[in-house]
Amino acid sequence: MNTDIIVSYFPRYVDAFWLTVRIGAIGVGLAFVIGLVVAFLIHFKIPVLAQLAAVYVEFFRNTPLLVQLFFIYFGLPKLGFMVPAETCGALGLGLLGGSYMAEGFRSGLGAVSKSQSEGALALGMTRGQMFFHVIFPEAFALSVPAIVANVIFLLKETSVFSAISLMDLMFTAKDLIGLYYNTTEAFALLIFFYIIMLLPVSIVGGIVEKKVRYKMFGAQ
């Protein structure tokens, strides 16, 4: 491995890293919002919207992100919807992630026991108060492991962005290899930057999971 090459490549990777992080963060944020909304629609059985939400979840959970991106990026413009590459990446990630997050929140909501809500009603809370103060926080806590797993999964999925010509880490590595054939250095940096991006998420996620479990059950 040649250090000069590494040093000369480094700035390009840093740029790509921030691009990946930025789109990844927007996508994850979007996934979070979509997931919450969809989970509520389904949990409260809002007519029509709940059914549509369920169809959305099934469709996006059962298709690959790459195919979703191709459809949004290359397919939709044919109907007159032009989506710029960055928006497409964030949107694709958000839609894919939303379907996964929705499943996570929904099973959390389903798992909070009925007795729990009866307890809150007995304390004189209104149904709204009960939902926001008792049921939702608990359901959210139950969903934490799923959320952590989903965030890691989504950030990994950003690696397909290069397919719609976003200059992300993967694109940069491919580009540099194509130009100079320094495969080893290009891949070493690629792996390095993905570790930088995902190892902290994985570690922090693990700590949060433990904390939540501790809070909920008093022990692991």
Added chain:
Amino acid sequence: MAEILNIKNLTKSYDDLVVLDHVDLSVNKGEVVVIVGPSGCGKSTLLRCVNAFEQIQEGEVTLHGERINPCRGKLNTVREKIGMVFQSYELFPHKTVLQNMTLAPVKVKKINKKDAEKEAEALLDRVGLLSKKNNYPHQLSGGQKQRVAIVRALMMHPEVLLLDEITAALDPEMVREVLDVVIQLAKEGRTMVIVTHELSFARAVADRMVFIDGGKIVEEGSPEEFFERPKTERLKKFLDSFSYSAK
């Protein structure tokens, strides 16, 4: 009376913590011995030592004079002769009630499946659960599960039955249905060693009471003496902790 089970000088410890300290206990054929004591006194560990689930550091357990812990031969052939029922039932969740009961007789004793089923049905009928024979454990209440666990143990015709806090996980209204089964078994002359917190049940079923505290047998005797005229301060205190009468 013929002695079946003998525990001699048994000492069990985890590292420095001594759980059972030179315990001697002998159980005769047809006798029901009930062990009581505060939580953590080692009474459940004693049962687990009998079945050789725990390694012991000193002493020995013998069944009909044959040493079973520490065990030289095949443990499973020894355990066949000792039935055990657990606090948490431990039915096999992927098998029906009937399959739970016939598995060991068919696989271990090589009994014909039809015969085993016949016997299982007769036992289920006795505990009022014949209609549940094709149900899975998760479809049963705690009390029903525990009754199945008891008759499942009986299917192996054990010489001694060990019952380890079998009502501790049950809702109060289900305790009775399980204890009734145990009282029936006692009347039939089954040899049993029972660990329990249910003192009134203990008194009804026991031929002999044993009080363990701090890993040692502190007192033993007939139920009447034991409850009416406890000799040691520690037993008096223990019995008092169960009564709510004003002093």
Added chain:
Amino acid sequence: MGFEVLLKGTNMHRLLDGLWVALRISLISVTISIVLGVILGSLMTLKNPVIKVVSKIYLEFIRIMPQMVLLFVVYFGSTKALGLSITAESASIIVFSLWGTAEMSDLVRGALRSIPTIQYESSYSLGLNTAQTYLYIIIPQIIRRMLPLSINLITRMIKTTSLIMMIGIVEVLKVGQQIIEANRKSAPNAAFGIYATIFLLYFLVCWPISLLSKYLEKRWEN
């Protein structure tokens, strides 16, 4: 909207052939992953410190490294590092098996751990020996816990194999691109129809498998 292109010549047939390429690679990888995952997962329950450390690093690395990165590193890197050239198809099977084995072993370990010791003791106390206990009591329970999750792994594997086009394997997306290219003039809107169709094809393959997995999970909940 571009759907008509599919009816031209053998286009639809080619698309399905492409889908089969992806499915074949996923099925081979899943099979390898299940076998290796069961072995590794069982080893991980032993308290051997070397196995523990190595498996932990392996699992964490696979957990945070995108399959796409692994695919490129194995396919293009192996030539350079090891001096051997492997086909794109073998490279993808290697990568997906590495990933699947990691996932599977974690599931196997979890399932093995989820059976409490007392369930073993309950079986021993009936006189069953160790082999009988595993055969009749433990393994059937583990399979029930594992099967829904393993089936779920199949759909995830199928979705992941869409990446193989990126290392030049002609699978369904690549075929789609070729069809769009070839009909650029006659059907300028083919991209919509073709990609919508591929979207639907993946859904039609993965959805029933997901449903089966959910059904089994519900059925064997207890």
